[in-house]
Amino acid sequence: MLKQRNEKKRNQTRRLVVTLLACMALLTTACGVKQSGTSSTQEPPASQSSSTEKTAANSSGEQNKPDLRGKRIALVMQFNTGTFSQQYLEGVQAEVKRFGGELTTFVAENDKAKMASQLDMAVNQKFDAILTDHGDVQTLEAGVKKALQQQIPVVAFDALLDVPGVTVLEQGDEQMAEMTLEQLAKDIGGKGNIVKVWVAGFAPMERRQLAYEKFLKKYPDIKEVAAFGAATNNTALDTQAKMEAILKQHPNKGDIAAVWTAWDEFAKGASRAIQQAGRTEIKVYGIDMSDEDLQMLQDKNNPWVATAAVDPKDIGRVQVRYLYQKLNGEETAATVKLEPVFIHRNELPADKQVSTNELSQHIAGWSGSKQGEQDWMSEYK
Structure with missing residues (x-):
């Protein structure tokens, strides 16, 4: 009898242990699911991941955009x-x-x-x-x-x-030279003696000289009788003095038909010398344009009659x-x-003085160039 009771207790103990083990297993499994759900390595849903990547990309784009202010x-x-x-x-x-x-x-x-x-x-x-x-x-x-x-x-x-x-x-230096030289040739009938005011050693001058050399070959009856020019701290005044000397060397009407100048500072000096000497038969053709140049070009008593230029x-x-x-x-x-434009006195008002800010009203293509402008530049005012 005693043996049967002991066997019964052992069976009850074994069942209790099995039950306890089963409960612990369930508890452990449940805890494991909870920990996995809160892990930092959990992958988000596909829609959430796409949104996160897009936000990060936009943020990176803003950060990589250079700040151009304050340069x-x-x-x-x-x-x-x-x-x-x-x-x-x-x-x-x-x-x-x-x-x-x-x-x-x-x-x-x-x-x-x-x-x-x-x-x-x-x-x-x-x-x-x-x-x-x-x-x-x-x-x-x-x-x-x-x-x-x-x-x-x-x-x-x-x-x-x-x-x-x-x-x-x-x-467009060759083009500017061609514009003014062709007008010169037209005005003097394709023949006559001319003076060139030019200086070497500057990129634009070298390109303008190429057009001048072609011009002399094209018009064999146009002869260069004098050439000079120097870039100094007072180019216009120095040019005026030299032009005065050349006029004395060629004192008669017809000795010089026209003067071609490769820079507006040369045109100013040559024009003043010719005007002061009363040699109104000699016309001047130049390159470049400023407000001061425009005043001279509009003066009917000034020998400077035409130029080619880009708005400085x-x-x-x-x-x-x-x-x-x-x-x-x-x-x-x-x-x-x-791109340069050609400007002749005949295209300008005779009754009022205009400035380079108003020149586009009379000369198509002058000023307001959009070259180099990009869409993103619109945010800069």
């Missing part, structure tokens, strides 16, 4: 002589201001060694971007390459630079736009050519 811009100029250069500078200043930048201008006063030093200075001072105005390869190349090595973008104006990564603006303010504005394209990480063309 320090250097402008290194070979010279700032005459109203053309001054109006060009106004265009640069206005466009840099539009983008919220800070402009510092260096003027070398026609000293090439000084210009090279100023360019090097701009690089060493770690400007965010650099503009150059004129200058030749020997003056600019080393400094420009140094700038590019330091990830400083460069956009040049009127320089014979061929450095990968640099954008160079030019005015437009040049400055377009150059800055290409610089900011580079700051925005965009690829820009190696060469950008600005």
Whole structure:
């Protein structure tokens, strides 16, 4: 009997242990499901994952968008002589201001060694971007390459630079020369003696000279009887003095039929000399246009009758736009050519003086160029 009771107790104990083990197993399984549900490695539903990735991508795009405001811009100029250069500078200043930048201008006063030093200075001072105005390869190349090595973008104006990564603006110089020379030939009947005022060593002058050489071949009855020109700190006055001397060397009516000048500072000086000498039969043809030039062109007593030009303010504005394209990480063309217009006295009002700001009312294509403008630039006012 005692043996049966002990066996019964053992069976009850075994059943209790089995029951307890089963309960513990259930409890453990239940806890495991709960922990898995709160784990940080849990994959979100597909729709939630897509939304998260999209938000992250948008956030990254905003963060990667460059902030172009507050950029320090250097402008290194070979010279700032005459109203053309001054109006060009106004265009640069206005466009840099539009983008919220800070402009510092260096003027070398026609000293090439000084210009090279100023360019090097701009690089060493770690400007965010650099503009150059004129200058030749020997003056600019080393400094420009140094700038590019330091990830400083460069956009040049009127320089014979061929450095990968640099954008160079030019005015369509051969076209401007052709426009004015063809008008000269028409006005003198394709024959006569002319004077050329030109200077070597400048990219735009070299391109204009190419057109002049073609012109002389095209019109063999047009002869060059004198040629001179120098870029100085007072180019117009120096040109006037030299032109006065040439008029004395050719004192008779018909000795000189016309004067062709490759720069507006030359046109100013030559025109003043001719007007003061009373040689009204001699007409002047020039290149470039500023407010001062326009006053002379509209004066019926002034010998300067025609010119070809690009709005100097437009040049400055377009150059800055290409610089900011580079700051925005965009690829820009190696060469950008600005389209010139031809301006003759006969196309201008005879009863009122106009400024270059009003010239577009009389000359189609003048000013307001949109070259270099990008859609994203509209946010800059």
